[in-house]
Amino acid sequence: MIKAEQKPVDEILGFLDAYKRILLVGCNGCAAVCHAGGEREVAILAATLRMARKKLGQKLEILEETSPRQCEPEFVDALAGKTEDVEAILSIACGVGVQALAERFSEIPVYPGVNTMFMGKTVEPGVWVERCQACGNCVLHLTGGICPVTRCAKQLLNGPCGGSRDGVCEIDGETPCAWQAIYDRLKATGQLDRLELFVPAKRWGRESRDRGPRTIVRGDLKQ
Amino acid sequence: MGSFVPRIVAFCCDRSGYRAADMAGGLGISVPETIEVVRVPCAGRVDALHILRALESGADGVLIVACHRGNCRSLTGDLAVRARTEHVHEIMERIGLKRERLELCNLSVQDGPKFAETVRRKFEYLKELGPNPTR
Ligand code: SF4
Ligand code: SF4
Numbered sequence: 001m002i003k004a005e006q007k008p009v010d011e012i013l014g015f016l017d018a019y020k021r022i023l024l025v026g027c028n029g030c031a032a033v034c035h036a037g038g039e040r041e042v043a044i045l046a047a048t049l050r051m052a053r054k055k056l057g058q059k060l061e062i063l064e065e066t067s068p069r070q071c072e073p074e075f076v077d078a079l080a081g082k083t084e085d086v087e088a089i090l091s092i093a094c095g096v097g098v099q100a101l102a103e104r105f106s107e108i109p110v111y112p113g114v115n116t117m118f119m120g121k122t123v124e125p126g127v128w129v130e131r132c133q134a135c136g137n138c139v140l141h142l143t144g145g146i147c148p149v150t151r152c153a154k155q156l157l158n159g160p161c162g163g164s165r166d167g168v169c170e171i172d173g174e175t176p177c178a179w180q181a182i183y184d185r186l187k188a189t190g191q192l193d194r195l196e197l198f199v200p201a202k203r204w205g206r207e208s209r210d211r212g213p214r215t216i217v218r219g220d221l222k223q
Numbered sequence: 224m225g226s227f228v229p230r231i232v233a234f235c236c237d238r239s240g241y242r243a244a245d246m247a248g249g250l251g252i253s254v255p256e257t258i259e260v261v262r263v264p265c266a267g268r269v270d271a272l273h274i275l276r277a278l279e280s281g282a283d284g285v286l287i288v289a290c291h292r293g294n295c296r297s298l299t300g301d302l303a304v305r306a307r308t309e310h311v312h313e314i315m316e317r318i319g320l321k322r323e324r325l326e327l328c329n330l331s332v333q334d335g336p337k338f339a340e341t342v343r344r345k346f347e348y349l350k351e352l353g354p355n356p357t358r
Contacts, residue, residue, distance in 0.1 A: 055320070
């Protein structure tokens with residue numbers, strides 16, 4: 001899922017300097033799963049912001065809401081009734097949710113309360129690691145289920161660079177070399193022949209953003 | 224600051240802090256009256272939100288009374304609350320609240336006198352420090 005972490009409180013307070021009444025919206029999707037923007041984080045952030053402002057002798061009224069998913073239009077629409085007299089919206093969903101609110105509520109400034117970091121998995125409670133960069137043409141079938149786009153510092157698609165040493169990437173002494181891991185895994189699964197297959201350079205348009213945001217259209221679902 | 228009487232919320236683990244508070248009461252050891260004891264099944268249950276809510280609703284200081292390290296009946300509650308206290312300390316520093324307003328201490332069932340002493344010490348410290356500026 002998408003992983004995010006809260007922005008520093010001082011940065012958020014800076015966004016809100018001019019406002020006395022805001023709507024703070026969390027998201028019960030990915031942002032809640034990584035403990036950055038769910039209902040609980042809304043309550044914690046609201047209490048923190050209110051106290052910070054009171055200390056400065058300024059009131060800040062915060063309406064607290066948590067949307068089931070901020071990236072879905074019907075859930076965003078459901079917030080329409082909550083924006084009355086609201087001077088600004090602070091969203092602690094991922095960047096997609098923040099933009100969805102900004103698109104829907106064109107008259108109200110919308111601010112991000114989290115930094116959206118990556119798509120990743122949980123290593124252990126409180127630790128998340130990146131695993132996919134949404135490259136648009138998955139090569140995991142050729143790489144033993146290990147993503148070179150995400151895990152190789154140079155995003156090499158056809159084997160390691162010359163800096164791979166003892167299983168460690170040359171960027172530092174700790175990061176495992178993605179291609180060493182790919183080799184080990186292919187060897188263990190009897191699939192070393194996959195290394196012979198050439199992975200072409202990424203296709204413009206589908207695998208990059210030079211034509212603006214990428215879009216998926218499913219004719220069978222589209223109304 | 225002469226008339227200022229600090230208010231303290233003490234989250235007390237049912238297996239240690241709460242028993243100690245009870246013992247202090249039973250022994251007739253006086254503690255400041257403005258302490259509010261909140262009984263929790265395990266200190267590990269105390270969430271950042273509980274602490275912030277206590278501060279926001281007017282506590283000048285918050286005490287969390289957990290079992291001694293490694294002595295938690297729920298196994299890791301003492302460690303969990305330690306990490307959470309640190310997290311709230313960071314939040315407090317960000318918004319200009321003195322971290323010392325929030326304190327985690329470890330007591331055992333028979334620490335009645337120590338409980339009273341801890342609360343009194345906190346009370347005196349807060350009296351010196353002044354009211355919670357964010358309430
Ligand atoms: S190759 Fe890597 S970045 Fe591309 S889709 Fe697969 S996992 Fe994601
Ligand atoms: S050492 Fe491995 S992970 Fe690092 S850049 Fe080279 S191939 Fe990629």
